[in-house]
Amino acid sequence: MSEKKLAIYFCGSMRGVNANHQNYQTIVQELSKYGEVLTTHVAYPEMSNQLEHKMNDKEIYERDYSWFTQSQVMVAEVTAPSHGVGMELGWASLRQNFKTLCLSQKEKEFKTSGLIAGCPTFEYKEYQNQQEIVAIIAEFMKQFN
Numbered sequence: 675m676s677e678k679k680l681a682i683y684f685c686g687s688m689r690g691v692n693a694n695h696q697n698y699q700t701i702v703q704e705l706s707k708y709g710e711v712l713t714t715h716v717a718y719p720e721m722s723n724q725l726e727h728k729m730n731d732k733e734i735y736e737r738d739y740s741w742f743t744q745s746q747v748m749v750a751e752v753t754a755p756s757h758g759v760g761m762e763l764g765w766a767s768l769r770q771n772f773k774t775l776c777l778s779q780k781e782k783e784f785k786t787s788g789l790i791a792g793c794p795t796f797e798y799k800e801y802q803n804q805q806e807i808v809a810i811i812a813e814f815m816k817q818f819n
């Protein structure tokens with residue numbers, strides 16, 4: 675019998691401030707080594723254009739909330755401010771014993787909200803380059819081995 679994969683919810687800006695999709699893709703690729711990323715479309719605009727254009731906002735909300743309830747861990751890239759990511763992190767902050775990693779680029783235009791960087795149940799990490807993304811994720815995912 676095969677073991678059930680860890681379900682990972684990845685968050686990143688879509689309608690919010692312009693995102694660095696290269697960094698999002700590195701995060702999703704790294705996370706995929708540890709489990710199943712339910713929200714891959716966030717990192718790939720071509721994929722989300724195809725998927726989300728067939729859905730209205732209510733359907734997007736219901737699908738994402740359902741994925742959130744199925745997930746065991748959340749990883750949010752918070753460099754680019756986004757209401758949606760803030761909302762998802764709000765869900766995560768209210769769920770007991772739910773592991774959440776927030777990643778933010780060191781050199782950035784916007785300061786991360788204190789409610790995110792200061793949330794006691796989140797692990798908040800800043801990175802400078804892709805190698806640091808890989809290292810931070812490897813360290814964070816150790817707890818699920």
Ligand SMILES: O=c1[nH]c(=O)n([C@H]2C[C@H](O)[C@@H](COP(=O)(O)O)O2)cc1CO
Pocket residue numbers: 684685686687688689690691713716726734738755756757758759762
């Ligand atoms: O089309 C969408 N699909 C979708 O999955 N989301 C979710 C996933 C992202 O982590 C987050 C982005 O929110 P926003 O669009 O406010 O930047 O919301 C958000 C949108 C558009 O708001």
